[in-house]
Amino acid sequence: xxxxxxxxxxxxxxxxxxxxxxxxxxxxxxxxxxxxxxxxxxxxxxxxxxxxxxxxxxxxxxxxxxxxxxxxxxxxxxxxxxxxxxxxxxxxxxxxxxxxxxxxxxxxxxxxxxxxxxxxxxxxxxxxxxxxxxxxxxxxxxxxxxxxxxxxxxxxxxxxxxxxxxxxxxxxxxxxxxxxxxxxxxxxxxxxxxxxxxxxxxxxxxxxxxxxxxxxxxxxxxxxxxxxxxxxxxxxxxxxxxxxxxxxxxxxxxxxxxxxxxxxxxxxxxxxxxxxxxxxxxxxxxxxxxxxxxxxxxxxxxxxxxxxxxxxxxxxxxxxxxxxxxxxxxxxxxxxxxxxxxxxxxxxxxxxxxxxxxxxxxxxxxxxxxxxxxxxxxxxxxxxxxxxxxxxxxxxxxxxxxxxxxxxxxxxxxxxxxxxxxxxxxxxxxxxxxxxxxxxxxxxxxxxxxxxxxxxxxxxxxxxxxxxxxxxxxxxxxxxxxxxxxxxxxxxxxxxxxxxxx
Numbered sequence: 001x002x003x004x005x006x007x008x009x010x011x012x013x014x015x016x017x018x019x020x021x022x023x024x025x026x027x028x029x030x031x032x033x034x035x036x037x038x039x040x041x042x043x044x045x046x047x048x049x050x051x052x053x054x055x056x057x058x059x060x061x062x063x064x065x066x067x068x069x070x071x072x073x074x075x076x077x078x079x080x081x082x083x084x085x086x087x088x089x090x091x092x093x094x095x096x097x098x099x100x101x102x103x104x105x106x107x108x109x110x111x112x113x114x115x116x117x118x119x120x121x122x123x124x125x126x127x128x129x130x131x132x133x134x135x136x137x138x139x140x141x142x143x144x145x146x147x148x149x150x151x152x153x154x155x156x157x158x159x160x161x162x163x164x165x166x167x168x169x170x171x172x173x174x175x176x177x178x179x180x181x182x183x184x185x186x187x188x189x190x191x192x193x194x195x196x197x198x199x200x201x202x203x204x205x206x207x208x209x210x211x212x213x214x215x216x217x218x219x220x221x222x223x224x225x226x227x228x229x230x231x232x233x234x235x236x237x238x239x240x241x242x243x244x245x246x247x248x249x250x251x252x253x254x255x256x257x258x259x260x261x262x263x264x265x266x267x268x269x270x271x272x273x274x275x276x277x278x279x280x281x282x283x284x285x286x287x288x289x290x291x292x293x294x295x296x297x298x299x300x301x302x303x304x305x306x307x308x309x310x311x312x313x314x315x316x317x318x319x320x321x322x323x324x325x326x327x328x329x330x331x332x333x334x335x336x337x338x339x340x341x342x343x344x345x346x347x348x349x350x351x352x353x354x355x356x357x358x359x360x361x362x363x364x365x366x367x368x369x370x371x372x373x374x375x376x377x378x379x380x381x382x383x384x385x386x387x388x389x390x391x392x393x394x395x396x397x398x399x400x401x402x403x404x405x406x407x408x409x410x411x412x413x414x415x416x417x418x419x420x421x422x423x424x425x426x427x428x429x430x431x432x433x434x435x436x437x438x439x440x441x442x443x444x445x446x447x448x449x450x451x452x453x454x455x456x457x458x459x460x461x462x463x464x465x466x467x468x469x470x471x472x473x474x475x476x477x478x479x480x481x482x483x484x485x486x487x488x489x490x491x492x493x494x495x496x497x498x499x500x501x502x
Contacts, residue, residue: 003034005180007043007204008187010050011197017042022177022206027093027323028313030362036180039205044172044212047201051143051170052218054198059140059168061196063117070166072193074110077186081107084185088153089314091179093322093364094277096314099154105444106158109465112447113162119470120167129500132482138474140168141244142220145213147234149226150176150325151280151386157183159451159464160223165199167473169221172201174213178325180204214238221473223464224248225282227384228410228456235459246472247459248452250384251282251412255441256401256427257290257298261417265439267301269417270390273441275309275368278324279333279388283413283435283442287374287381287391289401295394299348299372302390306349306368312357319357323364324387330364333387340371340380340391348372351388376404384410398423406432411454415441434458 003024006013016037024034039047058066077084085099092099124135146160153175161171175183183202190200203209213219214237221244224234228249235247255273257266273285290298312319324330334352341347347369354367366388374381374391381391395401405414415437416427424438434453437443445451445466452463462472 003181005034005036005184005204007037007039007047008184008200008202009043009047010201011191013184014043014046016040017046022204024091024180025178025326026090026363027325028361028363030327030364033090036177036204038177039174039203039209039212041208041212043203043205044209044216047172047203048143048213048216048218050198050201051172054196055140055142055170058165058170058196058199061168063120066166066168067114067117069193069195070110070114070116070162073162073190073195074107074114076189076192077103077107077110080185080189084154084182086315087181087185088179089322091181092150092153092280093325094280094314095319095322096317098277099314102152102155106155108447109158110162112465113166116163116166116470119467120474122476128480131485132480134478134480136476136478138167138470139477141473141475142169143172143218144169144221144223144473145172145174145219147174147210147213147222147224147226148176150178151277151282153179153182154186156225157186159469161200163465163469164221164473165195167470169473170199170201172203172213172219174203174205174209177204177206210234211237214243215241217241219243221245222247223472225464231459244472245460246452246462246464248282248464249457249459250410251284251453251457252287252381252384252408252410253283253285253413254287254289254401254405254408254415255285256398256405256414256416257288257294258398258416258418258420258423259291259293260419261294262419263294263298263301266417267298267305269415269439269441270298270302271305271309271368273415274390275306275321275388278321278366280325280386281442283444285415285441286385286389287393289393289395289404291397291401292394295392299370299392302370302392303349306370309354309368310357311354311365311367313363316357321368321388324366325364327364329387330366333366333385333389336380336383336385336389337369337371340374340378343378343380345374345378345380345391346372348392376407398427402427402430409456412457413437413443413453415439415443434463
């Protein structure tokens with residue numbers, strides 16, 4: 001083991017107070033490659049204390065200076081994007097090109113945050129009443145926390161902390177302990193950019209660390225991305241402790257294919273959106289709702305494309321899809337292939353026999369898999385599998401497809417493939433999902449819009465990044481002021497009447 005991932009507290013690497021550590025794996029080989037510090041309550045207290053101590057000074061730092069620091073961070077992140085992508089690939093398992101794409105999408109949020117002065121402008125109204133002016137200001141909330149998942153160890157944190165820090169908050173990041181190195185690299189870039197000590201902190205750990213953050217009296221806001229059961233728990237626990245919360249949960253993203261769709265385009269989209277990053281994306285397409293009349297042809301085209309996918313280690317340039325993140329997760333995903341067949345689905349593509357470049361070794365491998373003739377009662381449809389398993393549900397037409405989506409408890413992302421503009425327009429208006437793609441399989445919005453779903457895919461009122469992210473990390477204060485006109489006589493005295501604006 002040659003890797004030791006520490007916490008980052010108060011501008012310096014820190015080990016856990018109790019000496020507790022966990023393993024870090026290379027999913028392609030199945031081997032332990034290092035250790036990561038695991039935080040207990042003392043470590044969380046130290047990180048939050050550092051953030052709290054840094055907040056007054058950072059809040060009062062001129063906005064132009066904060067933005068200059070953010071611009072320096074942006075340039076350094078761009079410089080080291082390949083180094084960051086390599087670390088992600090080695091610990092998560094995704095191929096290098098996918099990891100690099102993740103960093104680039106995170107950079108887009110940094111770009112957005114560099115323009116924060118425009119979004120922090122308040123409003124001003126002169127003479128709202130006789131001699132009275134009114135205005136509003138946006139102020140930071142204090143210490144913000146980000147609890148982020150393993151599938152995007154750089155991009156999801158970058159959805160959060162650039163906006164939070166640009167708004168004048170300080171930040172404590174609790175990344176996934178499965179792929180922790182990216183967070184330390186980001187911390188190092190902040191230090192190089194000149195961010196004051198304590199403004200950005202990192203603690204690694206499991207539920208003990210999460211609970212300590214959710215319950216900490218000095219934490220003002222919590223952002224979370226993960227599964228729906230944990231999102232619900234985070235939301236309830238943190239709000240019970242008086243915190244502002246945005247908790248993004250799970251997904252079961254559908255791609256609706258209407259009879260007039262370009263089937264080559266639809267097949268390409270289903271494969272790329274279903275199996276990119278081994279399906280470990282909250283915006284992955286996991287269910288294709290295809291109208292019966294074109295179902296056979298679409299499945300045949302998907303099968304043909306899947307057969308040509310190159311599965312292998314992330315550092316092999318030929319690889320298009322890597323392993324899953326852990327052995328336990330791989331085994332859980334595989335179980336849905338068996339349960340699907342037992343419940344009546346057809347295993348059109350069995351990823352367990354898909355060849356792996358260089359041999360399967362002891363890595364956490366599962367190739368792209370397709371279950372056909374899936375129904376809404378099956379576990380492989382109901383559950384968020386979070387792996388390279390594509391379920392094909394055959395429907396009679398548009399109405400049944402729409403009902404299928406609206407009956408689903410998740411509402412994260414969806415897509416429709418059609419050449420009919422009227423059908424697409426109706427779909428985007430009627431479907432009860434937060435992010436919609438029209439002939440676009442993964443409709444992740446640009447950074448200046450906000451990311452988030454509906455129904456059980458979101459707990460809280462705010463989506464991440466974009467203008468909603470700015471609103472989440474700030475509080476609005478309304479000010480009403482009267483200044484006496486020295487050229488006029490003083491007030492006539494006390495008036496107990498209800499104030500009006502006449």
